[in-house]
Amino acid sequence: SQTIHQWPATLVQPVGSPLSLECTVEGTSNPNLYWYRQAAGRGLQLLFYSVGIGQISSEVPQNLSASRPQDRQFILSSKKLLLSDSGFYLCAWSVRPTEAFFGQGTRLTVV
Amino acid sequence: QKEVEQNSGPLSVPEGAIASLNCTYSDRGSQSFFWYRQYSGKSPELIMSIYSNGDKEDGRFTAQLNKASQYVSLLIRDSQPSDSATYLCAVNGRYGNNRLAFGKGNQVVVIP
Numbered sequence: 001s002q003t004i005h006q007w008p009a010t011l012v013q014p015v016g017s018p019l020s021l022e023c024t025v026e027g028t029s030n031p032n033l034y035w036y037r038q039a040a041g042r043g044l045q046l047l048f049y050s051v052g053i054g055q056i057s058s059e060v061p062q063n064l065s066a067s068r069p070q071d072r073q074f075i076l077s078s079k080k081l082l083l084s085d086s087g088f089y090l091c092a093w094s095v096r097p098t099e100a101f102f103g104q105g106t107r108l109t110v111v
Numbered sequence: 112q113k114e115v116e117q118n119s120g121p122l123s124v125p126e127g128a129i130a131s132l133n134c135t136y137s138d139r140g141s142q143s144f145f146w147y148r149q150y151s152g153k154s155p156e157l158i159m160s161i162y163s164n165g166d167k168e169d170g171r172f173t174a175q176l177n178k179a180s181q182y183v184s185l186l187i188r189d190s191q192p193s194d195s196a197t198y199l200c201a202v203n204g205r206y207g208n209n210r211l212a213f214g215k216g217n218q219v220v221v222i223p
Contacts, residue, residue, distance in 0.1 A: 032209045043215030044155070044199065051209050059210075090154055092211075099145050100201070100211050102154040 002027035006091045006103030013110055019064075019078040021106050023091030026072065031093040033074040034100060035066055038088040050074060086110045113137065115202050117214035126223050130187040134200030134214055137181070143203035144176055144183045148196045149216065155199055159185065190221045 006023045013019060025031055035047040046059045048066035056066050063082060067075045074091055086109050094100040116135045124130045136144075143162055147155035159174040161167045161183065167174045173186040183202075187194055200214040 034211060036213075044213040046210065046212060049209060049211075057210075094209075094211065098143060098203075099157050099160045101157065105154045 002093070002101070004091065004093055004101060004103040006106060008106060009104060010107045011109070013081050013108065015083055015110055016080045019076070019081055019085070019108070021076040021089055021091075021108075023074045023076075023103055024072055025093045028072070028093070028095060030071060031095055032100075033068060034092040034094070035074065035076050036090040036092065038090065040087070044090065048076070081110045083110050113214075114212045115200055115214040117200050117217050119217050121218040121220060123220045123222055124190050126190060126192060126221055128190050130190050130194065130219050130221070132185045132187075132198050132200075132217050132219070133182060134184065134202075135182045136200075136202045138202070138204050139178075139181060141178075141181075141202045141204055144174070145201040145203075145211075146172075146174060146183075146185045147199040147201060147213075148194075149199060150196045187219070190219075192221050192223050195219060195221045 003026045032051055034049045036044045037047055038044050048058055050056050050068045053068055064078050089106045091103040092100040114137050146159040148158050149155040159172050161174040161176045164176050164178055171188045175184045197216040197218045199216045201211055203211050
């Protein structure tokens with residue numbers, strides 16, 4: 001069966017520090033991968049999605065970036081965090097245009 | 112117009128009643144539609160998917176899709192306190208489009 005791992009679960013980082021969140025999927029090949037952010041009391045904002053290794057589509061221009069170095073690995077990064085980057089970050093996978101399944105999420109607080 | 116809209120505010124329903132949630136979408140070519148449930152502090156979990164016009168039932172949940180009117184709804188029958196959560200509507204775009212966009216969600220509170 002397919003599983004998705006996302007870590008860390010919680011993170012407190014100072015403003016201006018770098019960020020790296022990692023997500024890996026097991027049990028499937030060539031999945032679509034997604035990064036979403038959910039600010040407090042708000043909906044899910046699609047940040048990036050990827051249909052294959054090295055293929056990244058960006059939804060929102062900001063100080064975040066994403067990479068997909070391996071088929072089942074998706075990384076979200078920032079060189080310098082802003083206070084507004086705080087939120088609940090969710091990685092998800094799907095097999096083409098079907099339902100997506102989420103990891104447990106990372107709650108990021110920028111202080 | 113937002114890509115996926117869920118406009119209703121928090122919904123309070125008595126235990127055992129029917130909860131009704133609605134969602135509209137802007138892309139007429141959208142092919143796949145989903146409902147997710149999200150408990151506070153947790154990640155969303157898929158509860159229903161629907162791909163063709165009409166109703167789809169799964170236990171106490173019924174999803175309804177009307178592509179001509181571009182809306183999808185979710186009915187929760189015999190609501191239980193455990194159904195108290197935020198329900199998110201998600202829409203996948205035209206065939207071959209891999210984006211999955213979400214509405215902002217509707218909070219449901221089931222009152223015992």
